[in-house]
Amino acid sequence: MEILQAKNLKKSFGSFAAVDDVSFALKEGEILGFLGPNGAGKTTTIQMLLGALTPSSGDVFYFGKNLNHHREEILEEVNFSSTYTNLPWDLTVWENLRFISYLYKIENRKKRVEEIIEIFKLKELRKQRIQELSAGQVTRVNVAKAFINYPKVLLLDEPTASLDPDVASYIREFILKERKQFKVSIVFTSHNMAEVEELCDRVIFINHGKIISDDTPENLARTIEVCHIELLVPKDLEKLKHYCESEHLKYKMAGKHITIDIKEKVIPAFLNALAGQKIDYLEISIEKPTLEDYFLRNSAKI
Amino acid sequence: MKLHRIWGVILRYNYLFKHSLDRQVDAFYWPTVDLVLWGITSTYLAQQSKSIPFAVLMVVSGIVLWIILWRGQYEFTVNILEDMWNKNLINMFASPLKLSEWIAAFITLGIVKASVSVSFAALMAFILYKVNLFSYGFMLLPYLFLLLMTGWWVGLFVGGLIVRFGGKVQNFAWSMVFLIAPFSAIYYPLAALPGWAQKVALFVPSSYVFEGARQAILHGTINGLDIGMAFCLNVLYLIFAFFFFKKSFKKVLQKGLVKLY
Numbered sequence: 283m284e285i286l287q288a289k290n291l292k293k294s295f296g297s298f299a300a301v302d303d304v305s306f307a308l309k310e311g312e313i314l315g316f317l318g319p320n321g322a323g324k325t326t327t328i329q330m331l332l333g334a335l336t337p338s339s340g341d342v343f344y345f346g347k348n349l350n351h352h353r354e355e356i357l358e359e360v361n362f363s364s365t366y367t368n369l370p371w372d373l374t375v376w377e378n379l380r381f382i383s384y385l386y387k388i389e390n391r392k393k394r395v396e397e398i399i400e401i402f403k404l405k406e407l408r409k410q411r412i413q414e415l416s417a418g419q420v421t422r423v424n425v426a427k428a429f430i431n432y433p434k435v436l437l438l439d440e441p442t443a444s445l446d447p448d449v450a451s452y453i454r455e456f457i458l459k460e461r462k463q464f465k466v467s468i469v470f471t472s473h474n475m476a477e478v479e480e481l482c483d484r485v486i487f488i489n490h491g492k493i494i495s496d497d498t499p500e501n502l503a504r505t506i507e508v509c510h511i512e513l514l515v516p517k518d519l520e521k522l523k524h525y526c527e528s529e530h531l532k533y534k535m536a537g538k539h540i541t542i543d544i545k546e547k548v549i550p551a552f553l554n555a556l557a558g559q560k561i562d563y564l565e566i567s568i569e570k571p572t573l574e575d576y577f578l579r580n581s582a583k584i
Numbered sequence: 585m586k587l588h589r590i591w592g593v594i595l596r597y598n599y600l601f602k603h604s605l606d607r608q609v610d611a612f613y614w615p616t617v618d619l620v621l622w623g624i625t626s627t628y629l630a631q632q633s634k635s636i637p638f639a640v641l642m643v644v645s646g647i648v649l650w651i652i653l654w655r656g657q658y659e660f661t662v663n664i665l666e667d668m669w670n671k672n673l674i675n676m677f678a679s680p681l682k683l684s685e686w687i688a689a690f691i692t693l694g695i696v697k698a699s700v701s702v703s704f705a706a707l708m709a710f711i712l713y714k715v716n717l718f719s720y721g722f723m724l725l726p727y728l729f730l731l732l733m734t735g736w737w738v739g740l741f742v743g744g745l746i747v748r749f750g751g752k753v754q755n756f757a758w759s760m761v762f763l764i765a766p767f768s769a770i771y772y773p774l775a776a777l778p779g780w781a782q783k784v785a786l787f788v789p790s791s792y793v794f795e796g797a798r799q800a801i802l803h804g805t806i807n808g809l810d811i812g813m814a815f816c817l818n819v820l821y822l823i824f825a826f827f828f829f830k831k832s833f834k835k836v837l838q839k840g841l842v843k844l845y
Contacts (some may be wrong), residue, residue: 386680
């Protein structure tokens with residue numbers, strides 16, 4: 283079942299098209315990664331999905347209902363966390379969660395706020411004002427706030443930015459648990475490609491406001507043909523360098539290590555050639571293309 | 585409208601009030617300063633000239649009543665600013681909160697905080713100048729309500745400007761209401777204004793209120809016509825201000841709530 287549908291979303295600021303004809307759907311329990319370089323249109327799209335920005339044209343549907351006409355009913359089931367927004371900095375963590383809990387239909391608000399404080403390990407911070415917290419702690423409170431209303435759809439805009447690795451990992455685990463347990467559907471943006479690969483079932487790559495691709499992280503990475511081969515070459519490094527240059531292969535040197543960019547399908551022929559040229563190596567590691575390679579190629583190209 | 589959401593917004597601004605020295609100063613310090621300065625000035629003038637027999641009473645009651653109007657608009661304008669500065673509007677409006685519920689919260693806060701501020705100022709007036717505004721009891725109630733209404737439309741209008749134009753016009757939150765102050769005849773009778781200003785005052789509801797309240801305090805009579813005129817003008821301006829505010833909010837949604845500072 284499609285939980286969220288964006289249909290032909292467009293947003294222009296004057297002559298600049300921030301989002302240009304973006305359409306996609308999110309299924310129940312799906313985690314959809316939204317990737318793209320800075321200024322690609324990710325945050326603008328998320329704002330439109332929240333009703334916090336009016337599209338120039340196009341529509342947003344949740345549970346088959348138009349956000350424009352069923353705003354109150356829909357937003358009861360949706361929440362978000364973004365690095366681009368703040369919580370009132372004069373209020374304590376507990377006060378923020380408490381007042382926000384009243385904006386939603388929640389049965390036992392007091393209990394829910396305590397649960398959220400417990401889940402996100404905010405006990406020690408509960409009496410601290412937002413302005414007294416570190417960037418990572420603020421991010422944690424922001425993510426905690428997003429779960430307060432038991433949302434069916436979550437829009438998480440860089441939710442783990444500036445978090446310590448252990449906290450980020452804990453939050454990723456929590457997101458996966460929530461998805462498994464309650465079939466929460468999530469739109470997720472991040473600049474951490476490993477995180478996107480770990481969490482997302484599907485990735486939409488957006489640039490200059492347009493969707494460039496929409497596929498699984500594995501399939502997107504597969505579109506990059508170039509692998510990285512790292513070799514430890516104790517004696518024949520110069521010979522290997524010359525060979526790479528003659529074959530127009532890109533390489534990087536670091537001590538006795540050399541990393542060569544090469545298409546996956548020609549790796550066997552390359553290794554045979556090394557044997558033929560009597561170039562000895564002690565260690566070899568082959569790094570397959572990742573989502574990060576895809577991101578780098580597409581961000582640079584466009 | 586859902587009461588729990590209105591209560592959520594009220595909680596947010598009450599927590600802010602609890603923590604913010606600025607907001608507390610606005611509620612108690614400035615009214616006290618006004619009362620002390622203008623009270624002493626009017627006491628001195630009354631001692632110098634017997635021709636203004638009720639100078640202290642007129643000025644002190646004017647100050648106390650003005651607090652209601654000022655407070656009514658302040659709850660709109662300054663709280664909107666606080667949420668703009670805090671980038672919190674998106675947290676509120678990415679929730680099911682409706683614009684009408686936000687406004688209802690401001691109105692409720694205006695009533696509660698105006699009651700607190702006015703009670704405090706009236707108490708100070710009694711302690712400092714033996715002016716007992718509590719003794720006029722229910723006679724002043726309609727005027728108090730009309731002043732709150734004026735505060736609401738001023739607040740909605742200025743709030744609309746702030747929402748529309750952002751931080752560039754943030755000073756309006758404190759200053760704009762004083763545009764109607766000279767025409768409201770707060771401390772002096774309407775007749776003291778020059779002819780052109782008296783004509784302008786005809787369109788300012790608070791001018792009827794201050795004239796009427798003075799009459800009630802000094803002579804113990806209520807002028808129904810003043811009350812009626814003030815009420816009608818207030819309703820008219822409230823309708824206009826509400827639509828202006830709504831339109832401004834719609835306009836800012838085209839820019840995005842995140843970009844609003």
